[in-house]
Amino acid sequence: MNIEKQKAFIIRVLYIAIILLLVYVGIKYLLPLLMPFVIGLIIAVSFRRLIDLVEKRTRIKRVFVSIIILIIFYSIVGLILSLIGFKVFNFLGELFNSIPALYQNTILPALNKVADDLMNRFPGIELYVEDFLNNISDSIFKFLTNASSTVVSKITNFAGQLPSFLIKLIFTIVSSFFFTIDYYRITDFIICQFKGEKQKMILKLKDSGIGTLAKFIKAYAAIITITFMELSVGFLILGIPNAFFFGGLVAIIDVMPILGTGAVLLPWSIISFILGNTKLGIGMLLLYIIITAVRQSIEPKIVGQQIGLHPLVTLILMFVGTQLMGVLGLLLLPIIATILVKLNEEGTISLFQRPSQNKDNEKE
Numbered sequence: 001m002n003i004e005k006q007k008a009f010i011i012r013v014l015y016i017a018i019i020l021l022l023v024y025v026g027i028k029y030l031l032p033l034l035m036p037f038v039i040g041l042i043i044a045v046s047f048r049r050l051i052d053l054v055e056k057r058t059r060i061k062r063v064f065v066s067i068i069i070l071i072i073f074y075s076i077v078g079l080i081l082s083l084i085g086f087k088v089f090n091f092l093g094e095l096f097n098s099i100p101a102l103y104q105n106t107i108l109p110a111l112n113k114v115a116d117d118l119m120n121r122f123p124g125i126e127l128y129v130e131d132f133l134n135n136i137s138d139s140i141f142k143f144l145t146n147a148s149s150t151v152v153s154k155i156t157n158f159a160g161q162l163p164s165f166l167i168k169l170i171f172t173i174v175s176s177f178f179f180t181i182d183y184y185r186i187t188d189f190i191i192c193q194f195k196g197e198k199q200k201m202i203l204k205l206k207d208s209g210i211g212t213l214a215k216f217i218k219a220y221a222a223i224i225t226i227t228f229m230e231l232s233v234g235f236l237i238l239g240i241p242n243a244f245f246f247g248g249l250v251a252i253i254d255v256m257p258i259l260g261t262g263a264v265l266l267p268w269s270i271i272s273f274i275l276g277n278t279k280l281g282i283g284m285l286l287l288y289i290i291i292t293a294v295r296q297s298i299e300p301k302i303v304g305q306q307i308g309l310h311p312l313v314t315l316i317l318m319f320v321g322t323q324l325m326g327v328l329g330l331l332l333l334p335i336i337a338t339i340l341v342k343l344n345e346e347g348t349i350s351l352f353q354r355p356s357q358n359k360d361n362e363k364e
Helices: 002-033 035-058 062-121 123-181 183-192 196-238 243-255 262-274 278-307 311-325 327-346 357-363
Strands: none
Touching: 002 035, 002 311, 002 327, 035 062, 035 123, 035 183, 035 196, 062 123, 062 243, 123 183, 183 196, 196 243, 196 278, 196 327, 243 262, 262 278, 278 311, 311 327
């Protein structure tokens, strides 16, 4: 009997391992390939209820309602991105145009002043100070040259990838229209391919997936809002112009784990120190430390509360997901875990047992 149980256990473990491997391969390789259609489906799901409501109230056909709502949506998104892009490119253009004058009028005079002070205090080190000054000037010049060439290289690479990006964007937009217009026809067709209990499980999986995704978006919207408020207040205190605009921009960047606020605030702090603006350099550094500490402490808790997982479990899943699949894993692994937990609680699947309430009460 024990041998039979062990065999059953081994078969169960292998079955789960194969399923997890297939899920991993699908997310890692298949999902990025189909990403335009995945995004199109997410957009269709997001506007489904609004389209249903407008169709019911106005009695206009779903096709026309879907087209109008999506045109309005893409127009608003395009306008926002255009405004942000215009501001960012203007800022970068002004920054790079001012670098030569900044070097000549600010950095070089500051270095000369430091050298003069040293030579006045220690008259015998003129030769060493001049060599040091020349080396520093050469290093700064090389740094600025490399930084400029790196930015130009990045822009060139982006320009090279632009045709591919535009193709993906077109497929995303077109697929979102098809998914939105024929949402119920497509979902009914998929559901009809399953029978009995499997059909019920697919329906529960769909409802759990949509609900979890909505909660996940809500959680990260809260995190972006908190980070935006911190950044805006910090920028206002430090006297940064357009504090709210840059606060919103950096808050969006902060959601991306590959970048984060450090990609903006740390270089800003270093440049400020180089230019002799110690107050701004320290301010940016402190702002980065505060935002990072707050983000690391609230993210697992907020996401965990929204999707129904313990903060520690959420933290582990986010870390493992990032290590396995990058940004995609950070988002998807907690979502998949939440769906599985919900299906397990509903009795659709049986993966693990929860402690009974009686035992919890006895411990209390």
